[in-house]
Amino acid sequence: MREKHYSVRYTLPLLLSVCVLLLAACGGTNTNQSTGNEKAPDDKQIFVYPINNKDISTFDPAVAEDAAATSAVAMVFTGLVQIDEEQKLSKQLAESYNVDPDGVTWTFKLKPNLKFNNGDPLTAEDVAYSIDRALAPATKSVTAPIYLDLIKGAKERNSGKRNTLLNYSLIPEKPDTLKIVLGKKAAYFLYTLSYVSSFVVNKKVIEKYGDHWMDHLDEGAGAGPFIVTKYIKGQYIEFVPNPHFYGEKPKVKKVIFPFYQNIDTIYRAYETNQVSWARVPSIKVSQAKQLPNGQFRAVPQSTVWYYTMNYLSKPFDNLKIRQAFALALDKKKYASAIWKDTVLPANYIVPTKIPGHNPDLTGPTGVQSTSGDPAKAKTLLEEGMKESGYTRATFPQITLTYASNVPKDAHDMIIASQEAWKSVLGIDVKLETVERVKLGDLVDQTYKNPKGLQMWFYGWGSDYPDPQNWISLLFHKDSTYNSYNYAQNDKMPNYQDQLETVKLMEKADEDTNQQERLKLYQQAEQRLVNDVAWIPMYQTTDPTVVKPCVKGYSPTAQGLPAPDHWSRIYISNESPCVDAAKYR
Structure with missing residues (x-):
């Protein structure tokens, strides 16, 4: 799932590990602290699921691609x-x-x-x-x-x-x-x-209402577990159970998707009992761990955040310059000093818990540590500049683009990276922020475009637990997700090597022998890392808190239960819990 509108893409939890969260409810305005697991009355069966976005981009399953939209779509629609x-x-x-x-x-x-x-x-x-x-x-x-x-x-x-x-x-x-x-x-x-x-x-x-069909979702548009009963754009969406759903009916009587600007705001809303769960900013992790009744959870997500560069844009059409930028960074230090060990520093593309994850994968030029190699980075830069005919005076201006609402820790890491590129390589990198939706559009427009983005910070979370979702889907030369333009620049000296990597992807895609195909994907991944298709920075561990009153919540890749598993979730009488009176 691409981070076009962010959740990894910091919007919703992409919990791809097996983690059954049997949770209990939150500190509410109610001062009566109940510890019972009994089901609360129907008027309290309200699950408030915050969305880290101004709104959703669409309700159309065919068009949805960001985490906020796909989560809303999965409430109303379903598939085979x-x-x-x-x-x-x-x-x-x-x-x-x-x-x-x-x-x-x-x-x-x-x-x-x-x-x-x-x-x-x-x-x-x-x-x-x-x-x-x-x-x-x-x-x-x-x-x-x-x-x-x-x-x-x-x-x-x-x-x-x-x-x-x-x-x-x-x-x-x-x-x-x-x-x-x-x-x-x-x-x-x-x-x-x-x-x-x-x-x-x-x-x-669709035929009845044409382009306005999404304004009539309750008139038979979908077959998912819920129906939209209220949608106040920019504020919240209200869902109630679909009476014609094919599976066991949800126990909650309403699910609310309120919109928030960032995870800090969502966490503050959690503290004041406005939402049922929240992602925990790193600065609040120690505090969150002390919350009673097991509210805190930290589980690795199948989500990786990375820097990447356009192969068609100078100076990143030179492999050694790409490798220099990668090895100048101390990912391990950033994960500890900035993220407070709430992320896993990574050299890999395919994350842990996904079949085919390679624990033996190395960074560019065989560097095993996630701390980089400043000395090698300097040497590679000088060699790359010589190959491309650059001097310090003629070296192109570098601009790194990222979303304006990234969490503070991500922003601090980007600043630290900028400082490392300056101190290790002597390169000034200009930082440019854009609104998150605009960034997604710019990334799309960079595919096969030498005048597109030059360098950017982005993330990817699994749509399904298979390495194809991480390798050929993202890096095949014909994939429109390949905005990095891997294997698109036939002027690069290692262009033929990149084509060989693409052939490995194709062979793995069609191989029906699981062990063989996983080895092929691993070979392709190592070559991609050597070619610095990405500079993987970290895998998220998603520290979250959930109100103790929420029982049976087990998130899927989109952060929400499978359609027929909503029947497992209910609100108990435990407290504290969300004060959902305004949604009744």
Whole structure:
């Protein structure tokens, strides 16, 4: 999940580790401290889930790509499969699925009596329509061409060369049976269907209301566990259970998504009992650890934050200069002194807990430490400058762009990095901040663009637990997520080596032998790190607090339960707890 609007991308918790949080409720304005686990009355069954953003960008599953939007979408819509709390595929609309011996023909049988939230029947035709719509050029989806590109004809459909995939590669054989034909074998195909771009929308609602269909979400638009009953833009979204949901009904009677500007504000809201959970700023970690009833949790996320540079932009079309910038940084010191050990310093791309994580991976030029190597960085810079014909006077101005609302710790780390590039390399790096949404747009516009961003700070969190989501999805030369333009600059001396790395990715993508494909991804990852496709800085550990009254909360990759697991969550009579009176 890209950090276009931030959550890693600091908006929502991307907890990709197996962590069942059986939580209890928060310090509220109520001075009566109850310790009972009994379920609170219905009017108190309100879960307040803060969103670190001004608003969501969309409710359209086909278009959503940031954490805030995908979380809101997952409340109202669902798909054939999703990722559950144990990071395993969970059947949702699908009752079963199988693949033919050819490895490319998949058959999905739907659960019986599926309905949209207004009671309209949901059939295989609706699933096929939704996937085809996501790929249609008129939808202008950034994510569908990436996550659904395995489907036969997807590229032609998205480019306008094919009018539809219905009855071509998306074949509703019966009301409860859908056949999907792929263009090639892929071991990770089912994972790609867990992303929101394939979630099912009601064709009737879209055709009735056209571009305004998202203003009528309660009229049968989706089949997810909740319905939107109130949406005050810039303030909050109110959800209530969908009476026609296919799974066991949620126990909470309302879920509220209030919008906040940053994690510091959210934490203050937690302290005053306005929200059910919060991410803990590093300066508050010691304090949060002292909260009673196990409110504090610190769990590694499958989220990595990094610096990256445009391969098409000078001076970063020189490998040694890229390596010099990477090795000038002491990630270990930043993690300790700035982040107070709430993050894991990283040389890797694929994080811990993801299959294929390589604990033996080294930094550029074989440097094993996350403390960098200042002496080697200086040597590499001088060699790179000589290769590119630079002097100190002619060395290009470097501009690092990052989001204006990053947490204070991230900002302090960026300042420390700027100082390191100056003290170790003698290079002045200009810092430029932009609004978070604008940064996402600029990153998108940098793909195949030598005049795009030069250097930026960004993050990525898993959409699904497979290394393909971290390697070929991000760095394949044809992936539009490859805004770094890896293997796009044929003027670089190691261009052919980069193409070999791309071939490793392609081979891993199609290999059905799990052990073999993981080794191939590891080989590709080491080459990417050597080429400084990213300068990985840290993996987040997501220190959070949850009110003791919240029971059964087990987050998925999007930070929220799988659709059919909302029934496990309820609000108990324990206190302190959220004061949700204004939402009743």
